[in-house]
Amino acid sequence: MKQLVLLLLLFSSLLYGDFVPIYFKGNEQIKERELYEALNLHKPYMYEFWKKEPTVNPDTAAVLSQTIKNFYRSKGFFHAEVTHEKSDNEVKITISEKLPIRIADISIISKLKINSAIPFKKGMIFDADKFDISKKDIKLLYANEGYCNTELDSKTWIDIETNSAYILYDVTPNKLCYFGEIEISSPQSIDPQIVNSMLHIKQNKPFSPEKIRKSYQSLYANEGISKVLIDTSVKNNDTAPIKVSVTELEKPIRFQAGIGASSDEGAMLSLGVKHRNIFKNLKTAAIETRLTETKQTVKTNFFMPLTNRNSTGAEIGFEKEKFIGFKEDRYFGSIFLKQNETSHIFQETLLFDNVTTYDSEDDTLFPEGQLFVVSAKLQWSYDTRDDILNPKKGYFLRPQVSGSLKSKISDASYYKYNLSGGYIFPLLPSVVALKANFGSLRLYDGNIPASYRFYAGGMNSNRAYSYRKLGPINDQGNPIGLHSLLEMTAEYRFAISGNFRGVVFNDTTFIGEKETPEYKKGYYSLGAGVRYVTPIGPIAFDIGFDIENPTKQYAFHFHIGEQF
Secondary structure, three states: OHHHHHHHHHHHHOOOOOOEEEEEEOOOOOOHHHHHHHOOOOOOOOOOOOOOOOEEOHHHHHHHHHHHHHHHHHOOOOOOEEEEEEOOOOEEEEEEOOOOOEEEEEEEEOOOOOHHHOOOOOOOEOOHHHHHHHHHHHHHHHHOOOOOOOEEEEEEEEEOOOOEEEEEEEEEOOOOOEEEEEEEEOOOOOOHHHHHHHOOOOOOOEOOHHHHHHHHHHHHOOOOEEEEEEEEOOEOOOEEEEEEEEEEOOOOEEEEEEEEEEOOOEEEEEEEEEEOOOOOOOOEEEEEEEEEOOEEEEEEEEEEEOOOOEEEEEEEEEEEEEEOOEEEEEEEEEEEEEEEEOOEEEEEEEEEEEEEEEOOOOOOOOOOEEEEEEEEEEEEEEEOOOOOOOOOOEEEEEEEEEEEOOEOOEOEEEEEEEEEEEEEEEEOOEEEEEEEEEEEEEEEEEOOOHHHOEOEOOOOOOOOOOOOOEOOEOOOOOEOOEOEEEEEEEEEEEEEEOOEEEEEEEEEEEEEOOOOOOOOOEEEEEEEEEEEOOOOOOEEEEEEEEOOOOOOOEEEEEEEOOOO
């Protein structure tokens, strides 16, 4: 109640009177920006040159000083002394932090291991906010193991004479909980069985908030759904019936347009129209075009959900692409069957590719003419990243293989294999990201389009080189393409200020003109970049240098989204 009165006095007084800058002195353990945020003030970042420094009413100096003192106590500085001075020109708050309260002991009584949910270790400074969060995380950890009625007795004893904190977590799990009967409410255009097949919740299976979260993700992945509500209520301390309510879009037809640019493809324009619940049951159909300086594509596709989180679909289209040394026109089509099991996604695809090569600068290497190739493709994806556009932790693995046999309906016998994977982990307050990509191509009989080869260099490859410009070249200076490659990337991502992030990276590439790379010769690069975080992903600018010849071999890149 006292804090509420202080806040009311603060905000009401801010409405009147002259405002002056506020400054802090003496803070060492807590950053200045945190102190401004504790007062609900924003200190402009270096790049926010158009914004003014935060100001306050001098009459509120005493309230502000007390607020800072309370903030210091919540961060473990129980002995901190906070004083203030005010004048017609400024308010100055002086802080003497004194010795903080450090954690002397952590006692845990728990059936499950809960160390991952506890943000403390002996010797660390006690933080009341982190303590409150840890209690929620422990209950969530137990809930994901099926204990939905966990009782947690958590206490902290503070000894201000020895500056010590003693923490206790005493967890009583009670009975295991199970999902009960599942009731689904959906509009006439969406079959309840389709909705049920997308849930990760199964009757009589252990209760788990994580499965509820994944069910939300699975349902919202269907663009024909506008709202999902999954309601749970525990009965008899061990059963959680589920009520699922789904609302369809009122306007299923969506027109979309976009513009953009990247260092690989240049300027980009996209246009399209999609019906997100055509023929009912969340089927979608779309027509879209994407135009860049190197590639122009027009295509139409159809997608249909099946039971048990499976789906099928088809796509047909036309594409014009400009490579270095030749051009291609392509009529393509595909049909697929996909199985989505939690983090695992399996997909089987049949591809039809009718390719015409023309404007070749090397008819031996890039022969002009038309080829028709029918390929089978198998893909598997396993992804645990917490965010696709801007991940902070997790890993992914994506192997895929495609191939064809020469016949009356296909002009080549070949296989193409690609395996990529990455691992992202926090190194507080920063992030380390590692990635590897291996590719192998072998032609046994007939001919395949030159575009089937691997090309290295660019923002998603070795960043010391421009798009597709790494590797051997022909007499005209054009890259000949590769039959194998191994690319490895290591990034260290860190905060700069505000929405700005930085990155330093190392890209390593091994290439080969046969189905395995030549490991005796590698291409090594170092570089750095800047990211500006936006709702659609980071806007990125990178520059990479070849380690052996940094003054002559380097490249600039820009794009939206992290590399992985």
